Every structure is written in structure tokens, then in C-alpha cells.
Amino acid sequence: xxxxxxxxxxxxxxxxxxxxxxxxxxxxxxxxxxxxxxxxxxxxxxxxxxxxxxxxxxxxxxxxxxxxxxxxxxxxxxxxxxxxxxxxxxxxxxxxxxxxx
Amino acid sequence: xxxxxxxxxxxxxxxxxxxxxxxxxxxxxxxxxxxxxxxxxxxxxxxxxxxxxxxxxxxxxxxxxxxxxxxxxxxxxxxxxxxxxxxxxxxxxxxxxxxxxxxxxxxxxxxxxxxxxxxxxxxxxxxxxxxxxxxxxxxxxxxxxxxxxxxxxxxxxxxxxxxxxxxxxxxxxxxxxxxxxxxxxxxxxxxxxxxxxxxxxxx
Numbered sequence: 597x598x599x600x601x602x603x604x605x606x607x608x609x610x611x612x613x614x615x616x617x618x619x620x621x622x623x624x625x626x627x628x629x630x631x632x633x634x635x636x637x638x639x640x641x642x643x644x645x646x647x648x649x650x651x652x653x654x655x656x657x658x659x660x661x662x663x664x665x666x667x668x669x670x671x672x673x674x675x676x677x678x679x680x681x682x683x684x685x686x687x688x689x690x691x692x693x694x695x696x697x
Numbered sequence: 698x699x700x701x702x703x704x705x706x707x708x709x710x711x712x713x714x715x716x717x718x719x720x721x722x723x724x725x726x727x728x729x730x731x732x733x734x735x736x737x738x739x740x741x742x743x744x745x746x747x748x749x750x751x752x753x754x755x756x757x758x759x760x761x762x763x764x765x766x767x768x769x770x771x772x773x774x775x776x777x778x779x780x781x782x783x784x785x786x787x788x789x790x791x792x793x794x795x796x797x798x799x800x801x802x803x804x805x806x807x808x809x810x811x812x813x814x815x816x817x818x819x820x821x822x823x824x825x826x827x828x829x830x831x832x833x834x835x836x837x838x839x840x841x842x843x844x845x846x847x848x849x850x851x852x853x854x855x856x857x858x859x860x861x862x863x864x865x866x867x868x869x870x871x872x873x874x875x876x877x878x879x880x881x882x883x884x885x886x887x888x889x890x891x892x893x894x895x896x897x898x899x900x
Contacts, residue, residue: 598737602727602728602730605727605730606728609720609727610724612720612723613717613719613720613723617716620712620716621712621716648736649732649736651735651738651833652833652835653818653822653833653834654822654836656835657819657836657838658838660819661842664845664848664849665848668849668851668852671856672852672855672856672859674856675855675856675858675859678859678860
């Protein structure tokens with residue numbers, strides 16, 4: 597018995613909106629990064645759900661690539677946050693208003 | 698007078714409300730979407746071939762193609778299905794599936810499905826391996842795999858570059874060898890990314 601696709605979509609929307617909520621309401625850069633990851637993973641849920649919906653494996657393979665991309669993004673993101681913390685002694689995204697300081 | 702927590706209302710709640718409202722809109726759209734039943738990766742019930750029995754060369758084994766996939770026919774009829782075995786085992790992932798071909802609500806045929814696992818299929822698709830074992834449709838991703846490979850290397854280099862520091866006029870990278878004799882003891886030195894200015898950094 598397969599789960600209906602719309603349930604996957606609702607789960608994905610919930611995860612995406614949780615990420616959006618975090619981005620809109622928080623100022624901590626680490627929480628920002630987590631929220632972006634949530635939004636990326638919501639897209640992954642959609643990819644896998646529609647892969648099952650169409651009986652085509654392309655979505656599942658593509659979801660793996662999205663995960664690799666998310667890993668690369670986190671590596672660079674945490675590096676930036678580390679530099680931010682060294683320079684401002686804080687990870688508040690509102691502190692760093694310029695590209696150079 | 699005791700104090701109690703109060704909900705602080707105001708305009709600062711607007712972004713959060715926007716996110717919740719977006720979820721409500723999406724949920725309403727998804728519930729009402731005419732999606733239908735998912736196809737899935739196991740369409741053994743799609744076989745509707747009435748002449749399966751005559752296609753079986755050994756009496757209990759044969760193959761039939763339906764919807765682009767090849768299924769091995771292991772057993773037909775209304776006899777016991779507990780001890781069904783495949784004479785010519787096609788390899789990995791043999792699965793027995795009861796199928797209702799006549800449409801009377803009762804399973805009347807048992808197929809042995811030579812089904813490659815989804816994970817194995819993903820491997821074939823990701824590296825563009827043209828294999829007979831591949832059973833599920835999909836596009837190949839070898840070029841994308843190589844591009845992601847380069848992206849990951851770039852991310853690694855980016856992380857290492859961001860992690861370096863300027864310590865006493867000398868750039869100290871995370872991968873660099875560190876001579877303990879020359880370390881002046883300024884553990885919290887200047888940061889390379891701040892341009893080496895005196896007022897920047899965490900000193």
C-alpha cells in the first residue's frame with residue numbers, strides 16, 4: 597500500500613515553511629544555515645515523492661546530488677560563519693552588513 | 698502580584714505569520730491536487746497476458762514482457778503456491794508476486810519477478826552503466842556526478858582557505874605544518890580575512 601503523494605507534499609511544505617520561518621525570524625547565522633538545510637531537504641522530499649509517483653528513478657538520483665550540494669554548501673557556510681565569529685565575536689547576521697571590513 | 702509569561706504581540710511577528718500562511722496555502726493546494734495513485738516501482742499487477750501458460754518452456758518457468766519490463770513466470774493455475782521455485786534463476790532479486798489476471802478479485806497467477814533493487818538501479822543510473830539488471834526507468838547522471846565532484850573539491854578548498862589565520866605576519870593554514878619553536882604564543886592572532894588590520898580580528 598503506497599502512501600498518497602499529497603501527504604509527501606504536505607510534509608515537504610511543512611519542512612520548507614519551517615526553514616522559511618527560521619530564516620525570516622532568526623538572526624543567528626548557524627540557525628540560518630540549519631534553516632537553509634531544511635528548505636533544501638524539503639526539495640529532496642519532493643524529488644523522491646515524485647520519483648515514486650512517476651515510477652522513475654531520476655528524482656532519487658537527483659536527490660543524492662542535492663545532498664552532495666548541501667554538504668558543499670555547509671562546508672563553505674560554516675567556514676564563513678567561523679570568520680564572522682572571529683571578526684565580530686558574534687554570529688549575528690545583522691552585524692556583518694558589508695562584504696569587506 | 699505574580700508575574701506570568703505574556704505573548705508579545707506586534708509587527709515583529711509578521712515574518713513568522715507569512716511562513717505559516719505559506720504553509721497553509723501550500724497544504725490546501727496539495728490536498729486538492731488531482732494527483733491520483735502513484736505508479737511506484739513495482740508494477741507486477743500490470744501483466745494482463747492470458748496466454749502465459751503456453752509461453753512457459755519448462756512448464757513452470759518462462760518470461761513475459763509487459764510495460765517495458767520482463768517478468769519470469771514461475772507458476773500458473775490454482776494449485777498451492779507455497780513451494781514455487783524458479784527453474785532458471787535469473788539472478789538477484791527474485792520475488793514472487795500473486796497477480797489477479799482475470800479481474801475476479803482473486804489471485805490466480807504467481808509470477809517470479811526478476812527485480813533489481815532500487816538501490817542497485819540508482820547505482821546503474823548514477824554511473825551510466827548499461828546493464829541488463831537495470832529494471833527501473835531513469836536518466837543517467839555520470840556528467841552530473843563529475844560536476845558535483847568538482848564542486849565538492851571546491852567546497853573543500855574554500856573551507857580550508859576560510860580557516861586560515863594570519864599569525865604574527867605569517868599565514869597559518871589548517872593544512873600547513875606548524876613549527877612549535879617559532880610559535881610566539883599569540884594564539885589569538887590576526888585573521889587573514891580581515892586584511893590584517895590592527896583594529897580588526899579577535900585580539
